[in-house]
Amino acid sequence: MARAWIIAKNTLLEIRQRRLAYLVGVLSILTVASVWVSLSWLERAQQAGEVDLANRMPRTIITQTIDFWNIAIELIVLYLGVTVLSAEIKSRAIVPTLARPVSRHEFLAGKILGVVLVAVALFAIPLALSLLAAWWFTVDLSLVFWLGLLQALVAYIATAVIAVALAAVSSPMTAGLIVIFGMPLARDLGAWLTKLDQPLWATVGFLLYCFAPATSPHELIHHSFDSSLIDPAYGVTTLVMLENLGFAVLLFALAAWAFDRREIHADG
Amino acid sequence: MADAALQVAGLTKSYRSWFGSGVLAVDDLSLQIAPGETMALVGPNGAGKTTTLLSILGLLRPERGEVRVFGEAAGSRAARRRLGFLSEIFYTYRYRRADDLLRFYGRLSGMSDAALAARVPALLERVGLADAVTRRVTTYSKGMVQRLGLAQALLHEPDLLVLDEPTTGLDPEGRRLVTDVVAEQKKRGAAILLSSHILTDVERVCDRVVILRRGKVVLAERVATVTATRSLEDVYMDLVGGSSVG
Numbered sequence: 001m002a003r004a005w006i007i008a009k010n011t012l013l014e015i016r017q018r019r020l021a022y023l024v025g026v027l028s029i030l031t032v033a034s035v036w037v038s039l040s041w042l043e044r045a046q047q048a049g050e051v052d053l054a055n056r057m058p059r060t061i062i063t064q065t066i067d068f069w070n071i072a073i074e075l076i077v078l079y080l081g082v083t084v085l086s087a088e089i090k091s092r093a094i095v096p097t098l099a100r101p102v103s104r105h106e107f108l109a110g111k112i113l114g115v116v117l118v119a120v121a122l123f124a125i126p127l128a129l130s131l132l133a134a135w136w137f138t139v140d141l142s143l144v145f146w147l148g149l150l151q152a153l154v155a156y157i158a159t160a161v162i163a164v165a166l167a168a169v170s171s172p173m174t175a176g177l178i179v180i181f182g183m184p185l186a187r188d189l190g191a192w193l194t195k196l197d198q199p200l201w202a203t204v205g206f207l208l209y210c211f212a213p214a215t216s217p218h219e220l221i222h223h224s225f226d227s228s229l230i231d232p233a234y235g236v237t238t239l240v241m242l243e244n245l246g247f248a249v250l251l252f253a254l255a256a257w258a259f260d261r262r263e264i265h266a267d268g
Numbered sequence: 269m270a271d272a273a274l275q276v277a278g279l280t281k282s283y284r285s286w287f288g289s290g291v292l293a294v295d296d297l298s299l300q301i302a303p304g305e306t307m308a309l310v311g312p313n314g315a316g317k318t319t320t321l322l323s324i325l326g327l328l329r330p331e332r333g334e335v336r337v338f339g340e341a342a343g344s345r346a347a348r349r350r351l352g353f354l355s356e357i358f359y360t361y362r363y364r365r366a367d368d369l370l371r372f373y374g375r376l377s378g379m380s381d382a383a384l385a386a387r388v389p390a391l392l393e394r395v396g397l398a399d400a401v402t403r404r405v406t407t408y409s410k411g412m413v414q415r416l417g418l419a420q421a422l423l424h425e426p427d428l429l430v431l432d433e434p435t436t437g438l439d440p441e442g443r444r445l446v447t448d449v450v451a452e453q454k455k456r457g458a459a460i461l462l463s464s465h466i467l468t469d470v471e472r473v474c475d476r477v478v479i480l481r482r483g484k485v486v487l488a489e490r491v492a493t494v495t496a497t498r499s500l501e502d503v504y505m506d507l508v509g510g511s512s513v514g
Binding site: 092096 | 375
């Protein structure tokens with residue numbers, strides 16, 4: 001996998017050219033502004049003697065900051081995932097690269113790894129802010145919080161694999177539409193059909209359900225300070241993470257097989 | 269021929285749209301090149317030259333026929349390990365520096381850092397880019413990019429060099445560089461397949477010439493034989509004159 005790592009590092013450089021730093025800067029400013037406003041509310045709550053509210057607010061600030069970044073990073077990963085491969089095919093820079101002894105699955109793995117590394121690097125920003133806030137307000141971060149970080153990481157990996165895999169065999173627009181609309185629709189329709197008391201529809205429902213990644217019953221970070229709600233769902237959440245990793249691996253294998261058969265033309 | 273550097277047998281490739289009729293790009297093409305031999309692939313635009321070269325790289329899949337590089341199937345890792353390629357325009361990652369870019373390609377070819385440390389500066393010197401090593405490729409002129417492309421094709425000392433109109437965008441000095449490099453590689457024992465429109469270059473550096481017209485071979489002969497009584501350009505015009513599609 002040494003070649004996949006070489007491709008991943010090149011993908012990081014390529015993504016850096018996309019001025020992603022500007023978007024990250026805007027998100028950071030929004031984060032700082034919202035934390036600033038929340039802190040002023042916290043001060044007012046303390047002045048008003050709302051002890052319970054004042055105790056809960058730092059936790060809310062932490063979880064909402066991470067939630068906000070979580071959504072933003074998911075969208076960034078999706079965008080990068082569906083465009084990172086097509087951009088290289090369109091620019092034809094892929095031709096001299098694939099003329100080297102690098103396999104198509106190594107190439108795809110490198111692209112995915114590059115996108116995941118960007119996601120992890122972006123996620124370090126809200127994580128650092130949250131840890132700073134937790135230390136400042138002496139908030140004890142629960143085990144659920146750390147499990148939630150793992151859940152977010154699994155979601156980024158799954159989204160990156162799905163986006164790159166679909167873009168390897170279709171246009172970026174088609175891949176994006178499938179991820180945003182097609183998969184949730186298939187999952188919901190599948191779940192509805194499996195409830196019907198007819199074997200045929202239940203089978204169709206199951207197949208549709210398999211077409212999309214599973215959803216967790218709880219966003220762990222969001223509920224990380226409400227352990228009474230979360231405790232019973234630990235097993236399910238872990239299972240969902242494993243299921244989605246398996247789904248990503250399967251989709252990667254299928255995409256690598258299809259991409260291996262895709263022709264690369266000199267005219268992009 | 270087991271020891272051929274390149275063997276193309278009955279290569280046929282057409283392009284088809286979803287609903288429309290297809291275009292036959294290459295029709296039953298056969299050729300082979302021995303190590304140390306230089307073959308020119310010439311023909312008008314749309315004759316099937318680039319399709320043939322991309323099939324040799326394994327980027328296009330032939331409908332019929334077979335392409336082998338040193339006995340290995342085209343596109344296999346073993347085949348690509350022994351192959352160097354430069355396209356008409358060297359499309360690459362223009363945000364990278366020249367030396368950095370060559371190290372990237374070298375690592376993909378399995379070269380060690382120590383080998384690259386010696387090879388990269390020497391190659392950049394050879395192609396006349398020693399003074400522009402630290403500049404990003406995006407600041408390069410078209411000719412400089414093509415020189416860099418030539419360096420990446422030579423980087424891992426390939427046994428088969430596939431050059432698709434390599435002198436495009438080059439000034440006379442750059443064109444001389446390419447022909448000199450071809451001669452050097454031939455001397456080293458590498459086989460070379462050169463697609464070109466510059467017939468004087470073909471006469472100067474190639475052993476054999478294959479002329480394509482609408483995907484079919486219309487002449488496959490030794491250059492010395494073809495040019496014994498007439499210039500290659502005259503022969504070319506007689507065989508394919510007026511059939512250009514691009």
